[in-house]
Amino acid sequence: MTPNRPAAMIREGIERLARAGLPTPRADARLLLAHAARLEPSGLATTRELDDVVARRYEELLVRRSSGEPLQHLTGVAWFRTIKVLVGPGVFxxxxxxxxxVQFALRQLVALRPSTGPEPVVVDLCTGSGVIAASIADEYPGRPRIWAVENSDEALQWARRNLEPRGVEVVHADMADALHELDGHVDLVVANPPYIPETAASQLPADVVDHDPHEALFAGADGLDALRVLAGTAARLLRTGGWLVAEHDDTQGGSAPQLLADTGFFHTIEDHPDLTGLPRFVSAVRAPRRPRDEVEE
Incomplete structure (x- = not known):
């Protein structure tokens, strides 16, 4: 019987996943074997041989990954910055x-941090798995008061599992009507809303279209429908001088900032690239309230 040596099993996995056309076969094979063996990936280096039960689990995982099932659904976790969150079907x-x-949002929060008095108030809209709120809760050098809003019943369950142990308040609501009790008192609104134009659906990889919730992906013909709602909610929630930080599609580096400018609720509107240099998110500061804002919001 051929020994189930980790290095050989990983090599075989790489070959199979590469033949299936997956973009990261080496990383996937290693993570899948570690998951099958109930080990951290680093533990594979010190393991001489794995039993047949692990080999069978690994085989099943390779088959499912080769068919396009997301790696994160197979392992049940997603790594993000310094944390890992629980994920699965029904959540982005x-x-x-x-x-x-998150990096930009944290930088603004640190700048806002008071020397005395209450910590900043943060709202994460369209929280999904809760990964943005979780990162802020873990990385901010203090104890910010964080609310996370999600409308999807399925995604809400994942958000609660990831956020409630971190002391984040998870709210089941449509972002348009959420958290009126915080109106005018929030320091930072951050969001990764749906932003893909519906016309771009045919251009997406099958593993995205088949496994990510459509309501977390698409936002109308131009991809900006969710941002339109988000802008109004952020204007309502933010105090004067509070920050809005929102992700967008890499084709919306001009249209997303213009949308915020057209509301009249914000100033210091800037667009920012991601680590690859593509337009990725917009930031804005809540302007002083005008007498008509209450009606418009």
Whole structure:
């Protein structure tokens, strides 16, 4: 009987996943074997041989991954910045591009941090798995008061599992009507809303269209429908001088900032690239309230 040596099993996995046309076969094979063996990936290097039960689990995982099932659904976790969150069917899988959004949001929060008095108030709209709120809760050098809003019943369950242990308040609501009790008192609104134009659906990889929730992906003909709602909600929630930080599609580097400018609720509107240099998110500061804002919001 051929020994189940990790190095040989990983090599075989790489070959099979590469033949299936997957973009990261080496990383996937290693993570799948570690998951099958109930080990951290680093533990494979010190393991001489794995039993047949692990080999059978690994075989099943390779078959499912080769068919296009997301790696994160198979392992049940997604790594993001310094944390890992629980994910699965029914929730959007966090993407590396969103890490730039969190980095910028944290920088603004640190600048806002008071020397005395209450910590900043943060609202994460369209929280999904809760990965943005979780990252802020873990990385901010203090104890910010964080609310995370999600409308999907399925995604809400994942958000609660990831956020409630971190002390984040998870709210089941449509973002348009959420958290009126915080109106005018929020320091930062951050969001990764749906932003893909419906006309672009045919251009997406099958593993995205087949496994990510459509309501987490698409936002009308131009991809900006969710941002339109988000802008109004952020204007309502934010105090004067509070920040809005929102992710967008890499084709919306001009249209997303213009949308915020057209509302009249914000100033210091800027667009920012992700780590690959593509337009990725917009930031804006809440302008002083005008007498008509209450009606418009």
């Amino acid at each position: 899988i966090p993407r590396p591009e969103t890490e730039s959004v």
